[in-house]
Amino acid sequence: MRERINTFNLYLRRRYGCRVQRVPVNLGLGCPHREGRTGRGGCIYCDETGSGVLPADIPVEEQVKRGIAFAERRYGARLFMVYFQAFCNTYAEPERLDELYRRALFDERVVGVIVGTRPDLLPGQVVEVLKGLSERYEVWVELGLQSSHFRTLRLINRGHGVSHFVDATLRLKAAGIKVCAHVILGLPGEDTEDMMETALFLSALPVDGVKIHCLHVLKGTPLEEMYRRGEVRLFEMEEYVDVCVSFLERLRADVVVQRLTGEAPPERLVAPLWCLEKARVINAIRMRLEEVDTHQGRKCPFSQPPFCANLSPA
Numbered sequence: 001m002r003e004r005i006n007t008f009n010l011y012l013r014r015r016y017g018c019r020v021q022r023v024p025v026n027l028g029l030g031c032p033h034r035e036g037r038t039g040r041g042g043c044i045y046c047d048e049t050g051s052g053v054l055p056a057d058i059p060v061e062e063q064v065k066r067g068i069a070f071a072e073r074r075y076g077a078r079l080f081m082v083y084f085q086a087f088c089n090t091y092a093e094p095e096r097l098d099e100l101y102r103r104a105l106f107d108e109r110v111v112g113v114i115v116g117t118r119p120d121l122l123p124g125q126v127v128e129v130l131k132g133l134s135e136r137y138e139v140w141v142e143l144g145l146q147s148s149h150f151r152t153l154r155l156i157n158r159g160h161g162v163s164h165f166v167d168a169t170l171r172l173k174a175a176g177i178k179v180c181a182h183v184i185l186g187l188p189g190e191d192t193e194d195m196m197e198t199a200l201f202l203s204a205l206p207v208d209g210v211k212i213h214c215l216h217v218l219k220g221t222p223l224e225e226m227y228r229r230g231e232v233r234l235f236e237m238e239e240y241v242d243v244c245v246s247f248l249e250r251l252r253a254d255v256v257v258q259r260l261t262g263e264a265p266p267e268r269l270v271a272p273l274w275c276l277e278k279a280r281v282i283n284a285i286r287m288r289l290e291e292v293d294t295h296q297g298r299k300c301p302f303s304q305p306p307f308c309a310n311l312s313p314a
């Protein structure tokens with residue numbers, strides 16, 4: 001089967017010549033948005049774990065050691081990227097962040113650092129800290145955007161604007177840091193055209209990567225209340241596959257697609273339950289690309305590499 005998506009695995013193999021495994025680390029820094037600094041109550045889909053799976057009370061060094069040992073055993077990985085995933089990993093004084101990040105980087109097989117955060121939480125001094133790390137490591141910052149439409153950001157209570165994302169992206173890129181945007185497909189109030197515009201918006205910016213998620217409802221969130229009141233309609237799997245393929249077609253061919261569907265622990269997921277079958281969803285997206293003989297970037301009108309060697313020409 002020809003490659004039709006510029007995946008993170010392809011990117012890493014091209015760059016490092018082998019598998020590079022992400023090692024998640026929970027710094028336990030929390031989120032200012034959940035604490036009321038930028039809004040009230042956090043994003044409507046976020047539960048109390050903030051996408052983190054590891055307990056933050058385990059020392060950073062120990063989390064990295066365990067993560068590397070697991071990735072070696074399970075995947076035979078030889079190189080690693082430390083992934084600060086849960087909540088907002090730039091939510092501390094720059095000096096403290098620098099210390100925390102560097103404590104996680106003791107193993108010489110670590111080649112990269114991934115920092116997840118909000119686009120309105122990147123003051124200049126924090127960007128300088130990240131720039132310092134980028135002298136030795138490949139540094140990615142994952143920014144939650146979710147949608148390029150302000151009315152949607154307001155509805156899902158993101159607490160920041162589209163402008164914050166543009167500002168953060170441009171400043172990070174100027175500092176030599178790679179940017180990966182998180183996007184949710186199927187947000188309330190959005191139609192297919194809205195989601196396609198988000199793909200084009202990202203393609204028009206110097207964004208390096210995208211993580212695509214399907215809207216899912218977690219227990220104990222405001223979104224669950226909306227869902228139970230019948231205010232939110234969720235995608236069937238086939239619908240998601242179609243929208244995702246159209247989204248990929250409008251995404252620049254050189255943007256690294258780091259995720260095609262989100263994950264949720266079964267005990268916290270309310271709906272849709274097909275989200276639990278991640279491999280099936282990814283396979284269905286790949287099959288659909290084959291069926292309609294298309295690929296990432298095919299409908300992107302913005303400047304792209306003349307030919308992305310790993311993607312099929314139309």
Ligand code: SF4
Pocket residue numbers: 031032033034041042043046047050087088118144
């Ligand atoms: S910014 Fe992230 S951690 Fe904070 S409420 Fe939103 S999704 Fe949750």
